[in-house]
Amino acid sequence: MTEPLRLGVLVDCEAKLALLKTAVGQTGQKIEYCALVPSVNDTAGSNTPVLCLDQLDRIRDLDAWLVDIIHAEDDTQQAPGAAILNALLSSSLPVLLNDSSEMGDSPSDKVAWVNRVKTRLQRLLGEVNLQANPAAHEVWVLAASTGGPTALCEFLGELEPNLGLGFLYAQHIEEGYSPALMSMITRAGPYPPVTAGQGSVIQPNAITIVDPARRVQVLENSTLIVHDEPWGGCYQPSIDQLVANLARTHKNRCGMIVFSGMGEDGSASCRFIKQQGGQVWVQAPENCVVDSMPCAVLETECVDLTAEPAELARALNRRLKTKANSIEEQAADESPAIHRI
Known part of the structure; x- marks a missing residue:
């Protein structure tokens, strides 16, 4: 808070x-x-x-x-x-x-x-x-429903520390279960959990848990507004609303990973992510407790990667390392040459 x-x-x-x-x-x-x-x-x-x-x-x-x-x-x-x-x-x-x-x-x-x-x-x-509190430059939504917490723990267990990403965890869950999620995430990996508070910053190397009872709005500067109103629709929180909001504010600096879950939440908004140049990944359906959510997203043909949670984490490790190396090489190429006499 x-x-x-x-x-x-x-x-x-x-x-x-x-x-x-x-x-x-x-x-x-x-x-x-x-x-x-x-x-x-x-x-x-x-x-x-x-x-x-x-x-x-x-x-x-x-x-x-x-x-x-x-x-x-x-x-x-x-x-x-x-x-x-x-x-x-x-x-x-x-x-x-x-x-x-x-x-x-x-x-x-x-x-x-x-x-x-x-x-x-x-x-x-x-x-x-x-x-x-500096804000994360790139933000990924971790979306899940039934069976999602177990998959998330497997993902976090393979994720390397200090990747620089900010994560928003949108889990379909009843109000009051956030403390249990925070305890689970704390034990699972190197990314500490924080709750989405009024005016809070999406920090790099941390997981912000989205409130299921109150609608959360992401601003362009990676800060949050928590509204005194519920999410629209039948899902709490609404992954589609959150991801569509993030795609508008962060363009190609965002992504989403859809883990095990029931329903179709996330299938509409993944198109916005792709239109803005972001990444859409899903847990392999055969590895899910319930595969409805990943399958619904796969049917949109917007998915860049499908794998088990541990492999998704390793792929994200590789992606961030490659991007960091590319930035370093670009900086080196742009630096003025040193002439020795």
């Missing part, structure tokens, strides 16, 4: 502050500091302190600023707020600029506006986490 953001909130009226506190609270983030800026709005009688420019350096231990102030360059009364905003933008902390002027007056407009702020805060959490 990721730590909540420690936010500083800067507004020019109490009404905005109340709405932003609602949005921040609903995303699980924390407001460490909040203040009003000098503006045309009357701040007399407010319980919220008014921030001056010379106070900024004394505000510490924040991860980011959330700012919603009216800025009018031709209004001299806005000058203090403008100066504070410029100082924030030139600092090292991320600044999320919000615009409450886009919010309508009806209750539904306010709800929609709060939801947009929540989405932006979720993305901001991922950006902040990226500063401390």
